[in-house]
Amino acid sequence: MVHAMNEQMEQCIEACLNCYRTCLREGMNHCLEAGGKHVEPMHFRLMMNCAEMCRTSADFMLSSSNLHARICAACAEVCDACARSCEEVGEMEECVQACRACAESCRSMAGGASNASFQGSMRGQDSDAPVKSPM
Amino acid sequence: MVHAMNEQMEQCIEACLNCYRTCLREGMNHCLEAGGKHVEPMHFRLMMNCAEMCRTSADFMLSSSNLHARICAACAEVCDACARSCEEVGEMEECVQACRACAESCRSMAGGASNASFQGSMRGQDSDAPVKSPM
Amino acid sequence: MVHAMNEQMEQCIEACLNCYRTCLREGMNHCLEAGGKHVEPMHFRLMMNCAEMCRTSADFMLSSSNLHARICAACAEVCDACARSCEEVGEMEECVQACRACAESCRSMAGGASNASFQGSMRGQDSDAPVKSPM
Amino acid sequence: MVHAMNEQMEQCIEACLNCYRTCLREGMNHCLEAGGKHVEPMHFRLMMNCAEMCRTSADFMLSSSNLHARICAACAEVCDACARSCEEVGEMEECVQACRACAESCRSMAGGASNASFQGSMRGQDSDAPVKSPM
Numbered sequence: 001m002v003h004a005m006n007e008q009m010e011q012c013i014e015a016c017l018n019c020y021r022t023c024l025r026e027g028m029n030h031c032l033e034a035g036g037k038h039v040e041p042m043h044f045r046l047m048m049n050c051a052e053m054c055r056t057s058a059d060f061m062l063s064s065s066n067l068h069a070r071i072c073a074a075c076a077e078v079c080d081a082c083a084r085s086c087e088e089v090g091e092m093e094e095c096v097q098a099c100r101a102c103a104e105s106c107r108s109m110a111g112g113a114s115n116a117s118f119q120g121s122m123r124g125q126d127s128d129a130p131v132k133s134p135m
Numbered sequence: 136m137v138h139a140m141n142e143q144m145e146q147c148i149e150a151c152l153n154c155y156r157t158c159l160r161e162g163m164n165h166c167l168e169a170g171g172k173h174v175e176p177m178h179f180r181l182m183m184n185c186a187e188m189c190r191t192s193a194d195f196m197l198s199s200s201n202l203h204a205r206i207c208a209a210c211a212e213v214c215d216a217c218a219r220s221c222e223e224v225g226e227m228e229e230c231v232q233a234c235r236a237c238a239e240s241c242r243s244m245a246g247g248a249s250n251a252s253f254q255g256s257m258r259g260q261d262s263d264a265p266v267k268s269p270m
Numbered sequence: 271m272v273h274a275m276n277e278q279m280e281q282c283i284e285a286c287l288n289c290y291r292t293c294l295r296e297g298m299n300h301c302l303e304a305g306g307k308h309v310e311p312m313h314f315r316l317m318m319n320c321a322e323m324c325r326t327s328a329d330f331m332l333s334s335s336n337l338h339a340r341i342c343a344a345c346a347e348v349c350d351a352c353a354r355s356c357e358e359v360g361e362m363e364e365c366v367q368a369c370r371a372c373a374e375s376c377r378s379m380a381g382g383a384s385n386a387s388f389q390g391s392m393r394g395q396d397s398d399a400p401v402k403s404p405m
Numbered sequence: 406m407v408h409a410m411n412e413q414m415e416q417c418i419e420a421c422l423n424c425y426r427t428c429l430r431e432g433m434n435h436c437l438e439a440g441g442k443h444v445e446p447m448h449f450r451l452m453m454n455c456a457e458m459c460r461t462s463a464d465f466m467l468s469s470s471n472l473h474a475r476i477c478a479a480c481a482e483v484c485d486a487c488a489r490s491c492e493e494v495g496e497m498e499e500c501v502q503a504c505r506a507c508a509e510s511c512r513s514m515a516g517g518a519s520n521a522s523f524q525g526s527m528r529g530q531d532s533d534a535p536v537k538s539p540m
Contacts, residue, residue: 018421028318028468032311039309041302048298048318049200052139056191062426063433066177067213074209078202092428098507132198152287156332163333163453167446174444176437183433183453190325197291199296278466312471319470335454336447337483344479348472 002101009061012072012105016058018103019079023051026095034091043085047095054102061109073110079103147207147244148196153201154214154237155189158182161230169226178220182230185217187235196244214238282342282379286328289349289372295320296334296365304361313355317365320352324372331379343380349373408538414466417477417510421463424484424507428456431500441495448490452500459507466514478515484508 027047032039038044058077063076083099086092162182166173172177192210195203218234221227298315301308308314327345328339352367356362430450436443443449462480465473488504491497 013426017426021418021422021463024464025467028315029311032309032314035309039302039305041199041299044302045198045200045298046202049195049202050197052191052194053206056187058426059429060184062430063180063183064176065180067181067184067216070209070212071188074205079206081202121237148291152291156283156287156328159329160332163447163450167444167449170444174437174440179437180433193291194294197295209490303508307521311469315468316472319465319472322461327456329457330454333450333453334446335450337451337454337486340482341458344475347475351472373479388423392496 008109010067012109013058013061015098015102015105016054016061016075019098020051020054020058022095022098023047023054023082026092027051029062030092037089043089046078046082046085050099053078057106069110072106074107076103076110079106108125143244144196144203145241148193150233150237150240151189151193151196151210154233155186157192157230157233158186158189158217161227162186165227172224175224178224181213181217181220185213185234188213192241204245205242211238211241211245214241278379278398282375283328285368285372285375286324286331286345289368290321290324290328292365292368293352296362297321299360306329307359310359311399313359316348316355317318318353320369322350323348327376339380342376346373346376346380355365411481413514414473417514418463419467420468420503420507420510421459421480423501425456425459425463427503428452428459428487431497432456436496442494445494448494451483451487451490454484455504458483462511474515475513477511481508481511484511 024047027044031044031047053075057071059069065071073133079099079102083096083103086095086099159182162179166179166182188210192203192206195206200206214234214237218231218238221230221234294317297314301314301317323345327338327341330341335341348371349372353366353373356365356369429452432449436449436452458480462473462476465476470476484504484507488501488508489503491500
């Protein structure tokens, strides 16, 4: 049970860091060089905001924060908004996929972790067990 | 109206950056040197998580993100948890005050910005007006 | 002596956080909205890189890192480059001033801290004394 | 030539993000739970400083900053110091390896990029060519 939880968290950390690097890289390279609608303020801000929030979400999970579910839920919303904006702008497929994958993973982490946290508060500090390093 | 909104946001950015620096400084100096309950995993993680989330919250507001209300709401919860943990540990008054002030400011920003955002979507993009630099 | 050192560090932390918020805010608001040369890739990247490096430099000083001199030296170079780029683009006076002030403060911190670090290694861990929180 | 450069940069980004997550995870889990010398201020600060600097170094490369060589050079020094500290503390093999690998990659990036930058300034902006996304 705890093991399954940790695997799910590992995948979510991976999805967050992948979304962080994809949004930052695409924003600072493809978007800035393409110009036009790619640097339209609302779109470009979302790209940078998404990179920042994914980095923070990974940070919370890497440090075994017992508040990570709350942060993952907020991160999922930012990723969803960024994916929609990238679809509207077009030619941002890589970014759309990274955002969608991260949003889905964060949402399932938010739900699963809430349950784990609830069970943890019933049984002690189980839900705060440190994440094992698989690397 | 827009001006009042911006003043509130300026104050929230200030509260977030103050909480970020206070939590990071106290954690990496006072807590590490005091040891004992000051470096108890759950407490110390909260100090670092709070610093990270406040930094991210400031980042969203500084970049005029239209998702800042969502992030501020999550930040307020992290600050509340950190303040409670600091009160339990004791001798962390400066940190308790910075967390309480940031939580209050973020909560009012979350509420106010939601309203502004709602009104903005009724009237155009007013709620996404860039934050003026007063510095 | 140690007190003088700490005051200098306090000022440098302040200069770094001011430069971080000025570059981020101006980049994500003024530059994105003005468009044209304000979002030219090399210039815009420098704005974001400068914000990131100033944040990291403040982070090292806030955590009393004994490697902060090295980081401040690198930060000064990034700030200098950003100031020059902002001068070329024009209408970025606030950013130019924040970058210049941060570069100067970081450079003097880099020099002063190297000396303090040298003296510290002669006398024990004085140079690693925690930064006092004046806030 | 440019392709070889980009592959080297990809590897360095990977090494930086791996070192960031290893230092953060080990510090916030293994070190805090083991206590004793694992939370000795100078060691623990280095773990957090190293995570922060690796994250910043990755950020500079992901955004194709033409100052990344300077940042990578500073990052290599922080990683070296963290590796030495982890070796002294003991039972930190994973962290030692991630820091050593990142230091080596950053040092070669610092050298290689300096050369590329020199050639770039001779020939135009070749050295500032955006990093291609391989993901």
